[in-house]
Amino acid sequence: MKKRYAMAVDTVRCVGCSACVISCKTENALPDGGFRDWIVQEVRGAFPDLSMEIRSERCNHCSEPSCVDACPTGASHVAEGGVVAVARNKCTGCKACIAACPYGARYVHPAGFVDKCTFCLHRVQKGKQPACVETCPTRSLTFGDLEDPDSPVARLLRSRRSRVLQPEAGNKPNVFFLS
């Protein structure tokens, strides 16, 4: 059966330590200043009545990826399991995808192509978890195949309240935030 890779980010567990950010940078040998994932702290209220949500964010690997639609060369494409990927050899660095992405998930690599999260597909193909998932000390990140009803991510999304970022953008993200 066709796979649909997805991630659940547990905002209750996440402390925003950035271990996901650093492990992504070393796993994927990212350049200085390049990030495929990042931490967002969203604070609401006024002292002392406050609440805060902490999210580890990355490309949402949308089912309706506006970045892929925007790409004039076909470099941005949908790869195995619905992973939104960039073929470096086809990318001209025009940044149309960056403008089209509602989530700011992409950056221009100094080598001239656009770079972004791949869900560590090179690891996933070898049966491993994405680097951020493996290192996360709070086990906030759950990755897997949503088409498999027994996968931890599918079970988690059935049992917990979750939401996606900016659903109004219509991109149908596959990264879900548990709260």
Add this chain to the structure above:
Amino acid sequence: MSLTRRQFIQIGGAAVGGGVLASGPTSKWWGLDANRVEDPGTDGDHVVATFCELCFWGCGVLAHVKDGRVTKIVGNPEHPLSRGMLCPRGAGATGLLYDPDRLKKPLVRRQKRGEDVFEEVSWDAALNRVGDGLLDVKRKYGPEAVALFTHGSGGSWFKHFMKAWGSPNVGAPSYAQCRGPREAGYLLTYGTPLGSPEPIDIANARVITLIGSHLGENMHNTQVQELAEAVGKGAQLVVVDPRFSVAAGKARYWLPIKPGTDIALLLAWMNVMLAEKRYDAEYLASHAMGLDELKAHVADKTPEWAYPITGIRPELIRESARFIASARPASLVHPGRHTTWYGDDTQRARAMAILAALLGSWGRRGGYVSPGKMALAPFSVAKPFPHGPKGVADKPKSGGYPIAGEVIASGLCDASVPGHALYDLKAWIIYGCNLIQALPSRKQTITALQNLDFVVSIDVLPAEICGYSDVVLPEATYLERDDDVAAPAYKQPFLALRQEAVPPMYDSKPGWWIAKEMAAHVGLSAYFPWKDAREYVDARLRAGGHDVAQVRAKGVVLGKPVPTCEEEGLPVQVATDSKKIELKSEQLAKLGFDALPQYYPQEEGPPGHFRLLTGRAPTHTFGRTVNNRLLAEPYPENEVWVNAGVARALPGFDHPLRSGDRVWLVNQDGARSGPVKAKVTERIRGDCVYLVHGWGQTAKKLRYAHGRGASDAELVTRYKIDPIMGGTGMNVNFVRIEVAERFA
């Protein structure tokens, strides 16, 4: 399916229409080639199991090495402290290994101490200089006049050197500038200090109470793992903090307390639990003494009494007290770690220890548990160690600090100013601790340094302290060296190995080699009979009956699990002389201190000033990581947190302070630090400001970190000494905010 124009065009170029959006192999570049999955190729051609030294927790890691370079560091799943997961610092160790600013060659000072002017020399020349410097001090003043400051696992080789040399003056700022008051408080109450890793069962706690501890930002890996695990299982948090910390953001109750009033809150909580009989009476009857005195002591410490002191509403105090008690005994009052705040810190730790006793959580699941330790015989050295008549010089002539369980680093610093202690210290060996930032009052530290006959520092980076040294010896990073076996007391007993992943870069050398060579240059070779660290460790492992090759491959040996709490069959262990939990401390009474914790008001700051509070960021370990360019990416500099309401009308400002504006912090004595970015936030009280410790480095050779952010250490010109154990309370400084420049 509806198509946009772009989709239509794209599909037009592909072989099969509908498949383009959904699957990889069919989405082609004009149908010519399939898209490859990019493999960054960072898996090592071999992997070395070792343990991390980016902080002092000691997590097991696997270093991936490819073509002689460490490509990435991941957690060792077999190691009980990492369990395969790492914090950002652990994952960012390559940023230290490949830091372009590392010390590369031995250095000898050429100008006045502190001017940071050095000449590169050979190891032989540097070691000769060290040998001459130390022997000269020994001839004039005896071996005890040499002190060692050390922090980190490589320090064991230098501690061994000091035993051979014959000086008891070995200290680490991690006691009197950090954990010390807590250790003393729990020692007095339960007969045992807590040590590190703390013997607490966060994972099974149902309520976790944090008093000024910001676990989650303070990134002790296993503790944060357990905190998330507990929260995932539905545990609730009670967080007492003037700042809306990350933990406070997850808390059922956040008590934004007025800084310096924690003891009042703790007494009021006890008042509620005792008055409403919510404590564990049966447990206290069999394990504790002094309950009646405690009851009488807190009878008038009602929530209404605590309200004007702490700023916490009585109903919130009452409700949170009931909530904390409702989960007992699996109600963990976290002991904290950096506890040197106000000079009465041992008494605050005592109050926390007493609260834990009321909850019956000592020796119980979800509370404080008993760790186990894997014994490993020391490497036997035939020559007996010298034992001189002089004791440690870490206390003033008049004495004091009777409950100090470890050497007081700030006391060693004081003893370097002539006439302060029973005898004067004349030389320092400094291993891996930047005393300029670690000790309070930079001025005093520098005065002490200028009084010394000889200073040698051993470090990986050109830290501020190196600039005040006569000789600087470049150490290899933890990834380039072997060290002694780690065998801390832990719930799951274990041994872990430090193993070289790649050979030392530049002309740096491992600590074991430096210590051995220093010994050779002062005639103490007989105390270092091993060829290298590997031979030393292998001998210890073999003596313990371990299969050396297997241990080296895994990097860790797990001991037999031990019962850790009453629920696992271990009776409650209390190690005081009375064998009882001492709610009231007769020992303190005899020494002339309060036998039960009392609240005393702290001095307030001058008008227009804010109390300076400090803490940690998860990406940094004090100043040790601030030059790590990889870790700097998500956290490039510290910011001063200022309450949003206060920021609207700061004295001396003609406009509201905004996030990102640069400001100077100026303390009550005129000490300045900055310019530092302001973080204007609702997340902090209006009577204090907050800085992450470790920034504002003055060492010019730390080319990234130099001058970035503000240094709280620079602003700690005053401190209050805990008379019980010598800890230096540092939250007694106040700063005003001056505008530096404005960024759009």
